[in-house]
Amino acid sequence: MKITGVETYVLESLLGDKAFGWSLWVTDRRQAALCVISTDEGIDGVGEALYSGCPAATATNLINDAYAPLIIGRNPFDNAVIWDLLYNRTRDQGMKGMPICALSAIDIALWDIKGKALGLPIHKLLGGSYRDKAHVYATGLYQPQNVSSITDALTEEALGYKQDGFSAMKLKVGYGIEEDIRLVKAVREAIGDDISLMVDANHAYNASEAIRLAREMEKYNIHWFEEPVPPEDIDGYLEVKQKSGIIITGGECEYTRYGFRELITRRAVDILQPDLCAAGGFTELARIVTLASAWNVPVMPHVWGTNVGLAASLQFFATLPHFPERRYPAEPFFEYDRSTHPLRDGISREKFAMKNGYLDIPQRPGLGITLDMSFVKKYAIS
Ligand SMILES: [Mg+2]
Numbered sequence: 112m113k114i115t116g117v118e119t120y121v122l123e124s125l126l127g128d129k130a131f132g133w134s135l136w137v138t139d140r141r142q143a144a145l146c147v148i149s150t151d152e153g154i155d156g157v158g159e160a161l162y163s164g165c166p167a168a169t170a171t172n173l174i175n176d177a178y179a180p181l182i183i184g185r186n187p188f189d190n191a192v193i194w195d196l197l198y199n200r201t202r203d204q205g206m207k208g209m210p211i212c213a214l215s216a217i218d219i220a221l222w223d224i225k226g227k228a229l230g231l232p233i234h235k236l237l238g239g240s241y242r243d244k245a246h247v248y249a250t251g252l253y254q255p256q257n258v259s260s261i262t263d264a265l266t267e268e269a270l271g272y273k274q275d276g277f278s279a280m281k282l283k284v285g286y287g288i289e290e291d292i293r294l295v296k297a298v299r300e301a302i303g304d305d306i307s308l309m310v311d312a313n314h315a316y317n318a319s320e321a322i323r324l325a326r327e328m329e330k331y332n333i334h335w336f337e338e339p340v341p342p343e344d345i346d347g348y349l350e351v352k353q354k355s356g357i358i359i360t361g362g363e364c365e366y367t368r369y370g371f372r373e374l375i376t377r378r379a380v381d382i383l384q385p386d387l388c389a390a391g392g393f394t395e396l397a398r399i400v401t402l403a404s405a406w407n408v409p410v411m412p413h414v415w416g417t418n419v420g421l422a423a424s425l426q427f428f429a430t431l432p433h434f435p436e437r438r439y440p441a442e443p444f445f446e447y448d449r450s451t452h453p454l455r456d457g458i459s460r461e462k463f464a465m466k467n468g469y470l471d472i473p474q475r476p477g478l479g480i481t482l483d484m485s486f487v488k489k490y491a492i493s
Pocket of ligand 1: 337
């Protein structure tokens with residue numbers, strides 16, 4: 112089998128009055144960077160790259176211009192060889208960030224092709240599944256814009272998740288300690304004590320601020336505190352982890368086994384959150400999990416894309432071992448983004464539906480989804 116073509120698509124949808132804020136800025140549009148790899152056997156694979164506000168740089172410049180010419184004519188089953196080839200081509204100026212996001216999309220598409228060629232879901236090619244459904248938490252509770260009361264809007268949204276059957280949800284924080292505590296208190300009191308509540312600061316704080324927030328949040332039974340400090344501040348993570356009674360998580364802004372090495376070996380987080388569409392695709396995430404398993408650090412991936420990234424992340428999630436294995440192991444949580452994303456569901460013919468707090472892991476070959484190309488073309492801006 113030979114790769115014969117690589118197509119990229121950059122999609123965009125403006126959010127208008129559905130724009131939402133978080134600790135760093137207001138998101139006023141959702142975008143997606145996709146690649147479709149075709150082969151001489153008529154089998155296509157699709158991948159998605161996480162973007163940083165500039166999906167064209169990832170899709171057009173990196174995937175199309177830099178990587179595609181290097182993989183035409185190669186066998187998709189040589190995914191690890193292709194990974195090394197592409198990584199080494201941009202390594203000197205691209206060890207982290209967009210080049211690895213672009214590489215991730217290509218790697219995901221290659222695994223989709225391999226699965227379709229063999230008639231097996233990707234989790235079977237990666238060693239099998241520990242589970243056939245994923246226990247999800249709702250990612251939402253961003254800062255709504257254009258509402259009379261942010262607190263009322265957030266408590267209403269939180270109660271909506273509870274009514275929908277979610278047993279866990281994540282609230283954005285990072286707006287200043289007093290405001291954060293006010294929101295955490297309001298949401299906790301609205302949903303009651305039976306729902307797991309995570310918070311995510313998207314690295315808005317320094318270590319001393321994060322420690323103060325963590326200590327003040329302890330009485331609200333916070334399940335985990337995500338990205339308290341900037342991703343480069345490993346010593347800050349260690350300080351927060353040592354002085355906080357809350358589980359500390361992070362990793363969505365880290366890339367490859369080389370980047371995760373320090374987070375893992377220095378035990379800087381309690382739970383590692385690599386993103387499949389950013390940190391290196393299936394090939395590299397499997398290595399990161401192996402590294403994490405040697406230090407007994409649990410892995411629960413960051414997921415924030417369209418149904419392509421969601422399907423890929425579910426395949427990967429199925430293969431995550433328990434940390435550690437035991438008679439009654441703790442099941443990992445799967446991130447189910449519920450924030451406004453007009454491109455998320457329409458992009459694939461297959462839809463995902465949560466049942467009793469769980470998402471089924473697709474058992475169809477490859478990623479288990481097919482693109483709706485008329486939808487893709489409708490929202491493509493390049
Ligand atoms: Mg996060």
